[in-house]
Amino acid sequence: MIELVNVEKTYSSQKGDTTAIENINLSINDGDIYGIIGLSGAGKSTLVRCINLLEQPTKGSVIIDGEDLTKVSNKRLLQIRQNIGMVFQHFNLLQQRTVEDNVRFPLEIAKKHKSKEAKDRVAELLQLVGLSEKAKSYPAELSGGQKQRVAIARALATSPKYLLCDEATSALDPQTTESILELLKKINQSLGVTVIIITHEMKVIEKICTKVAVIDNSHIVEMGNVSDVFADPKSEIARQLIIPDLIRATAEKTGDIKLRLIFNGEETDKPLISALALDLGVSVNILYADTKHYNGKPYGHMVITFPDSDEAYKKVTTYLTNNHVAFKKEL
Amino acid sequence: MSEVLQQLIEQNILVKGIWETTYMTLLSSLFAYVIGLPLGVILVVTDENGVKPNKAINTILGIVVNVFRSIPFLILMVAMLPVAKLVVGTSLGNKAMIVMLVIAAAPYVARMVESSLKEVDSGVIEASKSMGSSTMQIILKVLLPEAKPALIVGAVISTVTVLGYSAMAGTIGAGGLGKIAISFGHQKYKDDVIWVCVILMVLIVQAVQIVGMTIAKKTDRRLVGSKKQRRQRKNV
Ligand SMILES: Nc1ncnc2c1ncn2[C@@H]1O[C@H](COP(=O)(O)OP(=O)(O)OP(=O)(O)O)[C@@H](O)[C@H]1O
Numbered sequence: 001m002i003e004l005v006n007v008e009k010t011y012s013s014q015k016g017d018t019t020a021i022e023n024i025n026l027s028i029n030d031g032d033i034y035g036i037i038g039l040s041g042a043g044k045s046t047l048v049r050c051i052n053l054l055e056q057p058t059k060g061s062v063i064i065d066g067e068d069l070t071k072v073s074n075k076r077l078l079q080i081r082q083n084i085g086m087v088f089q090h091f092n093l094l095q096q097r098t099v100e101d102n103v104r105f106p107l108e109i110a111k112k113h114k115s116k117e118a119k120d121r122v123a124e125l126l127q128l129v130g131l132s133e134k135a136k137s138y139p140a141e142l143s144g145g146q147k148q149r150v151a152i153a154r155a156l157a158t159s160p161k162y163l164l165c166d167e168a169t170s171a172l173d174p175q176t177t178e179s180i181l182e183l184l185k186k187i188n189q190s191l192g193v194t195v196i197i198i199t200h201e202m203k204v205i206e207k208i209c210t211k212v213a214v215i216d217n218s219h220i221v222e223m224g225n226v227s228d229v230f231a232d233p234k235s236e237i238a239r240q241l242i243i244p245d246l247i248r249a250t251a252e253k254t255g256d257i258k259l260r261l262i263f264n265g266e267e268t269d270k271p272l273i274s275a276l277a278l279d280l281g282v283s284v285n286i287l288y289a290d291t292k293h294y295n296g297k298p299y300g301h302m303v304i305t306f307p308d309s310d311e312a313y314k315k316v317t318t319y320l321t322n323n324h325v326a327f328k329k330e331l
Numbered sequence: 332m333s334e335v336l337q338q339l340i341e342q343n344i345l346v347k348g349i350w351e352t353t354y355m356t357l358l359s360s361l362f363a364y365v366i367g368l369p370l371g372v373i374l375v376v377t378d379e380n381g382v383k384p385n386k387a388i389n390t391i392l393g394i395v396v397n398v399f400r401s402i403p404f405l406i407l408m409v410a411m412l413p414v415a416k417l418v419v420g421t422s423l424g425n426k427a428m429i430v431m432l433v434i435a436a437a438p439y440v441a442r443m444v445e446s447s448l449k450e451v452d453s454g455v456i457e458a459s460k461s462m463g464s465s466t467m468q469i470i471l472k473v474l475l476p477e478a479k480p481a482l483i484v485g486a487v488i489s490t491v492t493v494l495g496y497s498a499m500a501g502t503i504g505a506g507g508l509g510k511i512a513i514s515f516g517h518q519k520y521k522d523d524v525i526w527v528c529v530i531l532m533v534l535i536v537q538a539v540q541i542v543g544m545t546i547a548k549k550t551d552r553r554l555v556g557s558k559k560q561r562r563q564r565k566n567v
């Protein structure tokens with residue numbers, strides 16, 4: 001388990017102090033895929049770099065499996081880092097080493113590279129990320145997605161319990177992003193690695209995270225299960241990130257009832273809107289819809305509107321409840 | 332062809348000159364790296380953005396290097412004659428000259444190494460830190476190997492600079508082509524001797540450059556389109 005207690009990081013320079021993160025309290029359980037989302041400059045990178053002490057917090061504790069990293073010796077810190085893999089936006093591969101030598105690198109650092117197991121481990125990891133045939137290539141010969149796969153394999157070489165990903169998919173196109181996210185999910189599920197993902201893209205959180213913390217202006221403003229935060233974002237910033245157009249869609253005052261329907265993987269067997277219109281006889285309009293299907297299940301939001309009447313409201317909400325569709329009345 | 336030049340060729344003085352210049356240059360460059368390389372590494376590592384910042388060491392070393400670099404070579408040579416005597420027992424001859432060339436070139440090499448190592452992507456260093464690398468491991472496994480092509484190019488430039496120094500050293504007692512050009516060409520007004528020496532020096536410089544640059548290019552894995560790799564890929 002990773003626990004951040006009252007963590008603060010202030011950078012000092014001649015121009016003055018910048019507090020990048022402040023008052024951060026966060027618990028990440030083993031087995032989680034924990035997303036940390038926020039806009040540029042919010043402090044995400046600083047936060048994740050405090051977890052493995054690449055950045056020394058100015059205040060607070062970073063406790064990993066009961067050990068406070070801010071208090072251990074340098075030697076112990078280096079050991080602990082071998083148990084925390086890290087993946088970066090720009091891959092950060094060693095340009096002068098082949099793919100397999102890059103993956104072997106952390107084993108060299110841990111002085112475990114000479115054994116037969118090390119050799120097998122490298123081959124096994126390349127297999128896992130689907131790059132066995134590129135073992136002898138150099139990073140310059142790979143595509144961005146392939147480079148990130150190598151970086152992930154490298155981060156896993158010492159069989160770490162935790163994997164930190166700082167914008168691991170931000171330099172990749174949507175399709176490659178999908179495949180990298182799939183890979184991270186597979187690693188979480190098959191190897192039991194706890195994954196911490198930093199991103200500014202909601203779709204990354206949506207796709208694989210179980211928990212999320214929203215960070216804005218150096219502070220965590222909201223956190224919890226993805227499905228809960230996703231269904232009912234409380235902070236302004238979370239609403240902006242999750243449903244950017246929703247705010248516009250619901251801004252106009254019309255006098256009609258507006259309901260936001262929340263799809264978080266629960267299946268609906270009937271086409272919902274036509275059912276509302278045909279079966280209940282309520283003339284429903286769609287103000288906003290952003291739903292996607294992952295693994296055949298719907299995720300996303302939809303805002304519907306219908307003329308204000310108690311009867312219609314009751315009919316619709318009962319129907320939604322019976323069909324397990326979460327909803328929220330928007331003003 | 333002047334008589335003097337003919338004599339120089341027949342008595343193998345010219346060949347000896349080539350040999351002296353070559354070994355003085357290579358040996359001096361080698362020792363300059365033995366001293367300059369660690370200094371360059373220390374300058375990078377102790378930099379405020381380095382792997383292990385240390386303001387005191389960085390500032391002092393920086394000043395020492397700059398002082399040595401700003402003294403004109405000939406003056407430095409004369410000033411360092413006692414040091415040469417201390418190290419090799421004499422302040423005359425090629426051995427003493429090698430000591431001075433090393434003293435003059437080491438700070439230059441340190442800066443060269445420093446600028447090569449600074450080119451290494453800070454992200455790569457950060458990644459290796461995240462894996463638990465110690466400072467020494469970062470130096471040996473990341474900084475130096477990743478900067479290898481730039482270091483080789485730097486070595487070529489340094490060697491050529493040392494070659495130039497060695498020619499100047501000819502004026503104060505060192506052997507080699509520089510001395511021949513001065514004592515036979517300049518002082519006896521034989522222009523052809525000077526020209527032959529110049530051409531020979533240019534050829535040595537060219538040889539060093541071609542060898543060095545070829546190695547640098549061949550070993551740089553960032554160059555995707557190299558011939559060897561293209562061939563390998565075709566065979567796959
Ligand atoms: N080394 C540093 N020195 C001074 N200030 C810094 C340093 N690193 C980050 N900051 C400041 O801290 C704040 C948070 O930066 P951080 O990199 O954590 O943001 P981020 O959320 O990761 O942004 P992005 O999405 O753009 O990567 C910013 O205001 C930034 O200017």
Ligand SMILES: [Mg+2]
Nearest residue numbers: 044045046167
């Ligand atoms: Mg960042």
